[in-house]
Amino acid sequence: MDRQRLSSIAHSHHPIAAPVSGVNLDRLLRRPDRQRAARILDLGCGEGAWALQALAHYPEGHADGVDVSSYALERAASAAVERGFADRLTLHERDARTYVPDGDYDLVLCVGSTHVFGGFAETLESAGRHVHADGILLVGEGFWQIPPTPEALAALDVRPEELTDLAGLIDAAEQAGWTPVYAHVSDAAEWDDYEWSWIGSLTEWALNNPGHPDAAEALTVARRHRDQWLRGYRDVLGFATLVLRHI
Secondary structure (H helix, E strand, O other): OOHHHHHHHHOOOOOOOOOOOHHHHHHHHHOOOOOOOOEEEEEOOOOOHHHHHHHHHOOOOEEEEEEOOHHHHHHHHHHHHHOOOHHHEEEEEOOHHHOOOOOOEEEEEEEOOHHHHOOHHHHHHHHHOOEEEEEEEEEEEEEEOOOOOHHHHHHHOOOHHHOOOHHHHHHHHHHOOEEEEEEEEOOHHHHHHHHHHHHHHHHHHHHHOOOOOOHHHHHHHHHHHHHHHHHHHOOOEEEEEEEEEEO
């Protein structure tokens, strides 16, 4: 199955696409307290949940969403029409690393997409270039809640040094010239809701489409992901969403 299509199906019941509840998403987007006509950029926007909700908070604002997935962008466009935001959201199907904006942004989002830039520090440098001097960079990134176990490292296919603990994440931000003015650390309930939604959405799709040529593969992927989470990184991998400003 095409990876982009698989991801779109898996996130169908959790379009936020991160272990963050709707209540906390709103809290994070309110915190920057930008002007009503804020310019917003979402790098790795997926189905546009963050960008669209930001537009709800900034009623005269405009958002650009950048992603490589045509499946996700189609859903983002549909959601924008449903919410009456179609004229305030511009979608760009391209690699976020190659996006060249027209001017700076008041609020730049990159949640769960730091891998696109090569990691957290690289995201601060690349995505941060799009933020004007008094703007906000909102980044969601994983961290080790406890020292990583061999099972977690195998499940995530990462080396221990690829992530740090929460304190190390803040240190890395400040070394790059940013400091948090707010942050949210996802709790166990948010993680469980996100993971079960991902697994369940893909499983339901496979069971509802038994004759589809990708059904068996989708079911296999869902089961493998479930085992990697439950037997690997559950309670080991954390997720923090940082609201950052230039130092």
